[in-house]
Amino acid sequence: MSCYRLLALSLALLLHTAPASAADPALPILTEPAQMQAPAVYAARRAALMKAMGEGVAVIYADGQEDAAGYRQSGDFLYLTGVEEPGAVLVLAPKERTYKEFLFLPSRDPELERWHGEREAISTALRAKYGFAKISRSGSLLGTVVDLSSRSPTLWQVSRPTLRGQPKDLELYGKVQQQLAGVSTRPMGWTLAQMRSRHDAQELAIMQRGIRISEEGHLAAWQLVRPGVSESDLRAEAERIWRQRGSRRIAYESIVGSGPNSTILHYPRSERVMRDGELILMDMAAEYAHYATDITRTLPVNGRFSPEQRKIYDIVLKAQDAAFALAKPGATYEDLDRAARKVIDDAGYGDYFIHGLGHFVGLDVHDAGALHQKLEPGMVLTLEPGIYIPEKNLGVRIEDEIVITETGARVLTDGLPRKADDIEKWMAARPAAMTK
Numbered sequence: 001m002s003c004y005r006l007l008a009l010s011l012a013l014l015l016h017t018a019p020a021s022a023a024d025p026a027l028p029i030l031t032e033p034a035q036m037q038a039p040a041v042y043a044a045r046r047a048a049l050m051k052a053m054g055e056g057v058a059v060i061y062a063d064g065q066e067d068a069a070g071y072r073q074s075g076d077f078l079y080l081t082g083v084e085e086p087g088a089v090l091v092l093a094p095k096e097r098t099y100k101e102f103l104f105l106p107s108r109d110p111e112l113e114r115w116h117g118e119r120e121a122i123s124t125a126l127r128a129k130y131g132f133a134k135i136s137r138s139g140s141l142l143g144t145v146v147d148l149s150s151r152s153p154t155l156w157q158v159s160r161p162t163l164r165g166q167p168k169d170l171e172l173y174g175k176v177q178q179q180l181a182g183v184s185t186r187p188m189g190w191t192l193a194q195m196r197s198r199h200d201a202q203e204l205a206i207m208q209r210g211i212r213i214s215e216e217g218h219l220a221a222w223q224l225v226r227p228g229v230s231e232s233d234l235r236a237e238a239e240r241i242w243r244q245r246g247s248r249r250i251a252y253e254s255i256v257g258s259g260p261n262s263t264i265l266h267y268p269r270s271e272r273v274m275r276d277g278e279l280i281l282m283d284m285a286a287e288y289a290h291y292a293t294d295i296t297r298t299l300p301v302n303g304r305f306s307p308e309q310r311k312i313y314d315i316v317l318k319a320q321d322a323a324f325a326l327a328k329p330g331a332t333y334e335d336l337d338r339a340a341r342k343v344i345d346d347a348g349y350g351d352y353f354i355h356g357l358g359h360f361v362g363l364d365v366h367d368a369g370a371l372h373q374k375l376e377p378g379m380v381l382t383l384e385p386g387i388y389i390p391e392k393n394l395g396v397r398i399e400d401e402i403v404i405t406e407t408g409a410r411v412l413t414d415g416l417p418r419k420a421d422d423i424e425k426w427m428a429a430r431p432a433a434m435t436k
């Protein structure tokens, strides 16, 4: 074994054992390989939503999208069912006596299944797996909803409207109303979005695990940061680690931008070679068990911040600290945003902080939730102030995830150095083995 391989091996062992903090909550049992929670978890969420409905009928469509890792289920539908299949539909009818919840699945297609894998027949086993007493094929959806709404004539629009054309639920509700007089459509407002934004202990344990995996990928990539190395090397290294640790996909397109690219908010390409004296901004994280993570760090390529870089870095850090100090139940996101913005404004860089302070994180990276309402325990949000000065090729963003607790807030992404001194120390102590 060469000296290089020996050092690489010890580094791998170090990475394997380092990040998972002993204080982290224990992961709930997840089904493999889909990494879903127990059916009872989803049933309880449906029960809570039906309680909020009180009466009437709600139809929630699986509205996910295909990406490189396959079909990714839409957040609302996954939150309520744990079912990953495309084309599925959930129907809730709280006033019904026998069956209050119905899962509709598309008909089977033997030819398609040769390509995408076999789907299960509707059976006792499938009902147990998904936790539904009633599973039917989609052909009977309209008839069922007409029947249910004839007895309780309110059709709830549960999902927040998206910008992607006519929502499928409203389209179906229109058809129901054509067949049945006296049925009204009502928006549920923010009910489901707020449910999704208040994460319980099990969800937080899953999200913490995703954060630890994401941090491992960051640290592995940071090992490679030095002049002459490509942005693509960092991205590839982080994403390799995430996959090895059980992440199915990246939480969003990794943004790895050096020098001038550090000032481009959604820099997509990650192919530039880093140079001495520049900053490297890495906004990248893994998805784990369908939960997203969102982390950004900005490092000096040569391991030491220049005085000007450090000055900007410290302002961004101070802005993040100011926002964090206000994070507690009852505060609003606007309070936090204003506090961070004030720090950057007062330092004279207000024109260079050109985006919002943050967003909720959960099943989606920009997760559901009412950012205009008061913060509550269990909410997870990012604090990501930044200063971007294109004329100086200097961009700094620091992004952490916090969870609102009963009394304040806690940083979930605490496995990565954050202060300029700590980053420099970490870089100085890196094993030399990874030098390219």
Ligand SMILES: [Mn+2]
Residues within 6 Å of the ligand: 294, 382, 384, 399
């Ligand atoms: Mn973000």
